Amino acid sequence: MDFDTLMPPSPHVPRCFALLPCAGSGSRAGTAQPKQYQPLAGRPLVRHTLAAFAQVGRIARVLVVVAPGDEALAAHDDSFLIAPCGGATRAESVFNGLAALQALGAAAHDWVLVHDAARCLVTPAQIDALIDACLPDTVGGLLALPLADTLKCADAAGRVAATLDRTGKWLAQTPQMFRLGALQAALAAHADMGFAGITDEASAMEAAGHRPLLVRGSAQNFKVTYPEDFALAEAVLQSRERL
Ligand SMILES: Nc1ccn([C@@H]2O[C@H](COP(=O)(O)OP(=O)(O)OP(=O)(O)O)[C@@H](O)[C@H]2O)c(=O)n1
């Protein structure tokens, strides 16, 4: 099945697709298997991420980019598609995923929401807020959080070299929402250099001269990165169940 059968393309009504990079090794998490497949509150972590996107009616389709050979780990069902085209870096996985979306029928003017599989606490309301903010915009944008702590710069010995002005500084989160064609072109410009310095979609768009919109996210939308993050994520999920 391709996307055109699902929802015909129209130059007037761009569709929204979600692309989940899920091909990382999760080395900082210290788990035996990649963190996105670790059990969390009874199911693989990435399943919580997918559940949030499944509740957003404006997302036409979700594509999960996994490492070649990991298709079974992502345990496929009909609510999402899998592309086993993960790359050596997150940016490469996203770049390959955009090509897979295009091959399935997504158009250059369609929107793509790129979201870390490892940010499993994102909520449908946060995704909707990003879509609401970006749909009327020409560029697109990202969820992000203004810095809430004092910002230090370290020297090589692990001592404070300076306290930096945090005014106007935000922490980038995901989803990050851009037009497929514009994002593809922005990333393509860095492919020859192995996507060096491109740590998120917005940084590629910025390098291409765009100024993405900052949409306030939530501290709960953190990326599971370190061993202690699993217990925190589980506690948040359990607290939501009690609501
Ligand atoms: N080559 C890569 C690297 C990362 N990711 C994905 O990008 C998201 C954010 O990556 P992050 O968690 O920061 O990186 P990991 O490589 O998974 O972890 P680490 O840096 O600790 O090894 C994750 O959902 C991860 O699976 C990916 O698809 N392809």
Ligand SMILES: C[C@](O)(CO)[C@H](O)COP(=O)(O)O
């Ligand atoms: C994209 C991202 O989640 C924005 O904060 C983040 O940069 C991904 O983590 P990484 O460690 O840079 O891969």
